[in-house]
Amino acid sequence: xxxxxxxxxxxxxxxxxxxxDVVVALAGNPxxxxxxxxxxxxxxxxxxxxxxxxxxxxxxxxxxxNKRKYKVVDLPGTYSLLSASAxxxxxxxxxxxxxxxxxxxxxxxxxxxxxxxxxxQVLEITEKVVVALNLMDEARRxxxxxxxxxLMKELGVPVVPLVARSGEGVLALLQRIEEVATGSFECRxxxxxxxxxxxxxxxxxxxxxLKQAYPTLPNERWVALRLLEGDQRIAEAVRTGxxxxxxxxxxxxxxxxxxxxARVVA
Amino acid sequence: MSSREEILKTAENLRWELGERFHDLTVEALYAEASRIAxxxxxxxxxxxxxxxxxxxxRLVTGKWTGFPIMFALLGIVFWITIEGANVPSxxxxxxxxxxxxxxxxxxxxxxxxxxxxxxxxxxGMYLAVAWVVSVMLPPMAIFFPLFTIAEDFGYLxxxxxxxxxxxxxxxxxxxxxxxMAMGYGCNAAAIISTRIxxxxxxxxxxxxxxxFSLCNGRWPTQILMATIFIGALAPPMLSSAVSxxxxxTVVVIGVAMxxxxxxxxxxxxxxxxxxFFSLELPPYRPPRIWQTIYTSVIDRTLIVLWRAVVWAxxxxxxxxxxxxxxxxxxxxxEHAIASLDPIGLLIGLNGVILLAxxxxxxxxxxxxxxxxxxxxLVTGMTDVGSGAGVMFELESEAATAEVxxxxxxxxxxxxxxxxxxxxxxxxxxxLYTIYKETGSAKWTTLSALLPLCIAFVVCFLVTQxxxxxx
Numbered sequence: 200x201x202x203x204x205x206x207x208x209x210x211x212x213x214x215x216x217x218x219x220d221v222v223v224a225l226a227g228n229p230x231x232x233x234x235x236x237x238x239x240x241x242x243x244x245x246x247x248x249x250x251x252x253x254x255x256x257x258x259x260x261x262x263x264x265n266k267r268k269y270k271v272v273d274l275p276g277t278y279s280l281l282s283a284s285a286x287x288x289x290x291x292x293x294x295x296x297x298x299x300x301x302x303x304x305x306x307x308x309x310x311x312x313x314x315x316x317x318x319x320q321v322l323e324i325t326e327k328v329v330v331a332l333n334l335m336d337e338a339r340r341x342x343x344x345x346x347x348x349x350l351m352k353e354l355g356v357p358v359v360p361l362v363a364r365s366g367e368g369v370l371a372l373l374q375r376i377e378e379v380a381t382g383s384f385e386c387r388x389x390x391x392x393x394x395x396x397x398x399x400x401x402x403x404x405x406x407x408x409l410k411q412a413y414p415t416l417p418n419e420r421w422v423a424l425r426l427l428e429g430d431q432r433i434a435e436a437v438r439t440g441x442x443x444x445x446x447x448x449x450x451x452x453x454x455x456x457x458x459x460x461a462r463v464v465a
Numbered sequence: 466m467s468s469r470e471e472i473l474k475t476a477e478n479l480r481w482e483l484g485e486r487f488h489d490l491t492v493e494a495l496y497a498e499a500s501r502i503a504x505x506x507x508x509x510x511x512x513x514x515x516x517x518x519x520x521x522x523x524r525l526v527t528g529k530w531t532g533f534p535i536m537f538a539l540l541g542i543v544f545w546i547t548i549e550g551a552n553v554p555s556x557x558x559x560x561x562x563x564x565x566x567x568x569x570x571x572x573x574x575x576x577x578x579x580x581x582x583x584x585x586x587x588x589x590g591m592y593l594a595v596a597w598v599v600s601v602m603l604p605p606m607a608i609f610f611p612l613f614t615i616a617e618d619f620g621y622l623x624x625x626x627x628x629x630x631x632x633x634x635x636x637x638x639x640x641x642x643x644x645x646m647a648m649g650y651g652c653n654a655a656a657i658i659s660t661r662i663x664x665x666x667x668x669x670x671x672x673x674x675x676x677x678f679s680l681c682n683g684r685w686p687t688q689i690l691m692a693t694i695f696i697g698a699l700a701p702p703m704l705s706s707a708v709s710x711x712x713x714x715t716v717v718v719i720g721v722a723m724x725x726x727x728x729x730x731x732x733x734x735x736x737x738x739x740x741x742f743f744s745l746e747l748p749p750y751r752p753p754r755i756w757q758t759i760y761t762s763v764i765d766r767t768l769i770v771l772w773r774a775v776v777w778a779x780x781x782x783x784x785x786x787x788x789x790x791x792x793x794x795x796x797x798x799x800e801h802a803i804a805s806l807d808p809i810g811l812l813i814g815l816n817g818v819i820l821l822a823x824x825x826x827x828x829x830x831x832x833x834x835x836x837x838x839x840x841x842x843l844v845t846g847m848t849d850v851g852s853g854a855g856v857m858f859e860l861e862s863e864a865a866t867a868e869v870x871x872x873x874x875x876x877x878x879x880x881x882x883x884x885x886x887x888x889x890x891x892x893x894x895x896x897l898y899t900i901y902k903e904t905g906s907a908k909w910t911t912l913s914a915l916l917p918l919c920i921a922f923v924v925c926f927l928v929t930q931x932x933x934x935x936x
Contacts (some may be wrong), residue, residue: 232893405479426472
């Protein structure tokens, strides 16, 4: 039934997430099928349900693909990363401080506009992103077509059409995750900036100082914006130097051992 | 070091200059960009006019006049299927585990030269408690959980929350509490964890403190047995199973009513505040994947819940055996305890046996009924039923069970009060531990145990006094 079972390259490890080479985070709006994607990747049977907010803690599992071991972290579904309810914080903190090598944003193909908000916010934080265009079967049923190639162009990251429930497109997703993790696909996220000139100047000033304190920070403008908005969690991370940990050198390889060296001692 | 503080200071100063609007502006910019991308990449075919299945269904299940009847009808059907369907596998498991395997184990113990107390402690105490939990719990769970999961997979649960939202808001609670309440019908401990979907701490506490009023899996056997013996028996034989199911649904509805009343009370007193606004998405209906649902709900939910019950049943079985076999003077500890609990028990229309059973069986509600039967046989000195002190047993037919209970002085009032007490009393120790872990507060954990317990005592007391006045 499942085409993946015949693919020799995929080995599902279920819960055993020890010594993974690559850490993959699964983010997305509530009820877009994150847990179904998670199960399709790891072979786990995490409970899925058709209601928003079902996953309240993050679940972990793992799989191997092309001899690399991937740890997958299923994050709670959130509409945004801006406000700070408990589940949004779990998701944001992991993307920010957990330093996943790849973040897969699962989106509902039938509700792309609303889902795009989260994609854009994730792209502000990290550039190693794969967009999984899930529920393509439902989109087809409602005669909705998504032009994934121009979407890929707009976002600057890979976009994979998917029907996680039946396994359609999972193989392509695995390949895209690998390409982003190894750097063979270079993500060039378009970070749009439409704020006022006054705001831009303010962000520039804070970002400048951040860049000095944390030279390798990949998302200083986002951090600057959060600081300007008075985000206490981020302010705390700046104060304690926790932020230094998320700063990894440009073009860092995916291997875990490289990561410890990349830690900036602030 | 100072550069970090400097950054924060710069940001702080600039924030004052920027004013309040800029957060809105950045969010607006984000939305505009999202909408631009969506417009560019998504195309929709002409919407087909005419019949729209989803909209029609939504109109029915969330309708003003149709929403609630459909909800109660579905609830009734699920209970009826569970009650009817669990009978056969339950008695099969009981006959294998209790009638066949138990004597075999005891004989093995004897032939290995175990002393009587070790044999009794291991097989009459611990093994029987586990066997009981398995045969009483497994079948209803294996039926209820898949049914529940199918409804969930289909997308019905958020519609229930939608229907109940206005009521919860009026009670000062969060609309999503409807979801956590529904989870409680499976397992209160799991439902306590699911309250994390409620953002506001105040409303989350209300959801935690009232979740107990959702009748969990472990308590149905009690409800079903009492309904069958004492209420179903009042009806003509043809209708008795429907009347029993109706009695159980009534208890569930009382539980829902208590949830609202207590939520309202809490939000007016110690958890004062306004219900917070939230938007609940009604997800599209999705065809449930029947076989996968059955598989995962059996593996995930049923076996996990069962395993936990088994783990708790082991020590309880040991305690039951010990209190019935250790004597102070000429009387066992159990009989001492029952004698001292009897006055309180009778005052609220129960008896000492029931109260002791609830104390012993705090780890798992599933073993309440077997404990009650065993203790009743012990105090009434029945020698023709059961297998002796500290041995839990199940009787062949419900009629025989009723006979034992009537000999123990049980009446229709006792049955009704036990149903109420089982619904309202304190949560099991697993749930309490989960509450402690989730709230991190001994104070709230204590309250979540004492509040329902007090309510249970008060309600049973009032029912008893009213009953004695009327009859």
